[in-house]
Amino acid sequence: MLKKLSYSKIKRRIGxxxxxxxxxxxxxxxxxxxxxxHYTKQHQDGKKSYWLNSYVQSVVIDI
Structure with a gap:
């Protein structure tokens, strides 16, 4: 179960x-x-755009 929670946190989408x-x-x-x-372009899912949580966290940590 812990693995599943960790995986879902990594794949979370950030607007x-x-x-x-x-x-x-x-x-x-x-x-x-x-x-x-400076930052990568966001991914598209139809009209929705997002970044993966793992990328956002790496950017926030590098500040």
Whole structure:
């Protein structure tokens, strides 16, 4: 069961607003950093865009 919880945490999807909030920046700043290739572009699932939690956590830790 612990393995399943760990796996689901890694695969969790983080949206644009939550990513900006975790970095403590404005959405426009996040967009600019994505355009400047500081962060990878988000994945698309239809109209929804997201980053995987594992990537977001690595970015937050590197700050």
């Amino acid at each position: 644009r607003a939550e990513f900006a909030k975790l970095l403590n920046i404005e959405l426009e700043t996040l967009d600019a950093r994505i355009r400047d290739c």
